[in-house]
Amino acid sequence: MSTPQLVVHRDKELMAQAAAARLITKVVDAQASRGYASVVLTGGRNGNGLLAALAAAPARDAIDWGRLELWWGDERFLPEGDPERNVTQAREALLDSVPLDPKRVHAMPASDGPYGKDADAAAEAYAAELAVAAGPENHGPVPSFDVLMLGVGPDTHVASLFPELPAVRETERTVVGVHGAPKPPPTRVTLTLPAIRAAREVWLLAAGSDKAQAAAIALSGAGEIQAPAAGARGRSRTLWLLDSAAASQLPRSLYPPASP
Numbered sequence: 001m002s003t004p005q006l007v008v009h010r011d012k013e014l015m016a017q018a019a020a021a022r023l024i025t026k027v028v029d030a031q032a033s034r035g036y037a038s039v040v041l042t043g044g045r046n047g048n049g050l051l052a053a054l055a056a057a058p059a060r061d062a063i064d065w066g067r068l069e070l071w072w073g074d075e076r077f078l079p080e081g082d083p084e085r086n087v088t089q090a091r092e093a094l095l096d097s098v099p100l101d102p103k104r105v106h107a108m109p110a111s112d113g114p115y116g117k118d119a120d121a122a123a124e125a126y127a128a129e130l131a132v133a134a135g136p137e138n139h140g141p142v143p144s145f146d147v148l149m150l151g152v153g154p155d156t157h158v159a160s161l162f163p164e165l166p167a168v169r170e171t172e173r174t175v176v177g178v179h180g181a182p183k184p185p186p187t188r189v190t191l192t193l194p195a196i197r198a199a200r201e202v203w204l205l206a207a208g209s210d211k212a213q214a215a216a217i218a219l220s221g222a223g224e225i226q227a228p229a230a231g232a233r234g235r236s237r238t239l240w241l242l243d244s245a246a247a248s249q250l251p252r253s254l255y256p257p258a259s260p
């Protein structure tokens with residue numbers, strides 16, 4: 001697993017634009033070398049900000065949208081089309097305005113879908129979908145995602161892995177249902193840390209002063225059960241993309257002050 005690297009931008013707008021530019025390059029490179037790219041999207045303000053910046057970037061046309069596999073790191077287990085669902089927000093920010101192949105858009109099940117209100121069954125089904133997509137060259141029952149993005153909650157949660165809840169302790173299953181999440185809605189579906197760690201690159205997005213303490217805790221040696229963001233690592237690269245407000249409480253050893 002890789003050691004976290006940090007990139008700090010002036011503000012959240014610049015962070016979103018720079019992350020969008022970085023994602024375009026990553027996807028174009030993967031498509032050039034392998035024919036397709038696979039990306040895991042995150043919900044939350046910073047993830048949606050990145051998607052909106054991508055929608056506004058002229059270079060977005062460099063991506064072959066029909067050869068992009070999209071997955072989600074977590075979902076709020078709500079009815080299809082609910083405005084609080086991560087996929088609904090992603091569609092609004094970007095997905096509805098680009099020519100994706102619907103067969104390659106792997107949204108997590110909704111609470112009015114085939115599994116009804118059973119978030120555990122929905123999680124099992126998503127795990128099976130991931131397993132089908134994983135090839136023999138992959139490291140286990142999930143594809144080797146090119147980039148897996150994660151927002152970071154003020155409590156250090158990533159995806160729907162909240163501190164101390166059973167989901168963050170999962171070591172076998174790749175997707176689990178979450179019950180009693182401290183952030184609404186209480187029922188969710190999430191990738192687990194083993195699935196997250198199958199990604200080539202994991203990018204953690206943190207902008208705003210409400211993320212400063214979480215970033216400082218996760219990057220200062222905290223355990224992943226207490227601070228799930230600390231356990232989110234990519235196989236080749238772990239990249240924290242921050243704005244200066246979110247970086248404001250980092251220890252100086254990690255983020256030295258700018259030279260005069």
Ligand SMILES: O=C1O[C@H](COP(=O)(O)O)[C@@H](O)[C@H](O)[C@H]1O
Pocket residue numbers: 042043044045046047074075076086150151152153154158159160183
């Ligand atoms: O509920 C969620 O929250 C986190 C963080 O969101 P933010 O708005 O505080 O940035 C997000 O990463 C996750 O996907 C989402 O379901």
